[in-house]
Amino acid sequence: MKELRLGVNVDHVATLRQARLTTYPDPVEAALAAERGGAAGITVHLREDRRHIQEGDVLALQERVATKVNLEMAAAEEIVEFACRVRPQDACLVPERREELTTEGGLSVAGRENLLSGVVARLAGQGITVSLFIDPEPSEIEASAAVGAAAVELHTGAYADAAGEAERDRFLQALVDGAALANKCGLEVHGGHGLTVANVGPVAAIAEIEELNIGHSIVGRAVMLGIEEATREMLAACRAARSD
Numbered sequence: 001m002k003e004l005r006l007g008v009n010v011d012h013v014a015t016l017r018q019a020r021l022t023t024y025p026d027p028v029e030a031a032l033a034a035e036r037g038g039a040a041g042i043t044v045h046l047r048e049d050r051r052h053i054q055e056g057d058v059l060a061l062q063e064r065v066a067t068k069v070n071l072e073m074a075a076a077e078e079i080v081e082f083a084c085r086v087r088p089q090d091a092c093l094v095p096e097r098r099e100e101l102t103t104e105g106g107l108s109v110a111g112r113e114n115l116l117s118g119v120v121a122r123l124a125g126q127g128i129t130v131s132l133f134i135d136p137e138p139s140e141i142e143a144s145a146a147v148g149a150a151a152v153e154l155h156t157g158a159y160a161d162a163a164g165e166a167e168r169d170r171f172l173q174a175l176v177d178g179a180a181l182a183n184k185c186g187l188e189v190h191g192g193h194g195l196t197v198a199n200v201g202p203v204a205a206i207a208e209i210e211e212l213n214i215g216h217s218i219v220g221r222a223v224m225l226g227i228e229e230a231t232r233e234m235l236a237a238c239r240a241a242r243s244d
Contacts, residue, residue: 001207004242005040006235007070007192008227009215014044014052027053028060030227034218035067037231041090043213045072046079048096058086070213072133075119084126091123092153092190092213094133106135106155109143117147124148131190136178141185151188153213154178156203160194172202179208197221197233201241212238 010027017025031042042065044053061069068089073079074096083091093116095107109116109132116132123130131151134140135158144152154175162168179189191203192213204212214234221230 005211007041007213008034008039009043012219033228034231037228038235041068043070092131110139145185153190157193183208204238204241
């Protein structure tokens, strides 16, 4: 079994900064602390509404992080052009609505293959590894492979938000089955959304998943512990599940 990578999303450090339009707290400094805590990559979402991460943050991260930058982005022309110019190591295409509090579900790939295959090809042509953030549904996984993505990030939100044990087990099984199918389709498998130290174990234990991208719970814990220690805590929970 491959060692599981933890990507830390620092969007909500920028959310706090943008609440007062100040220069602090700096998501780049948070990213460096997360790396010291063991993060294998830094994830940021440059939204069309720029509610948290700004272009300058992405540029600074590209210059300063020692691991890699994973740019979450909508398949919008302005953002695609920016990504092609900046060339982060990874890019993850996600759905986006202006009124949402956070990403509410996976990207609809099936039925949009023509559009998304063009975006994937443009990004990949700049040397960017492209993943698609999708629900663990067979049609979406197969469509992701068809458009040329290198990886899929399975949306773990339904599992994380499940009301009871039976519902949680059902959504976990969907992730297990989705990860197996994605692997069979030749896709690298990632996961993320809504994961905490308390619920990450069963997802981290899925053998096909090579990377988890986690943000809100780590930043939330960092308010009390500091982001370096919060990153270490999450990584320890992931590794404990992997070794069971």
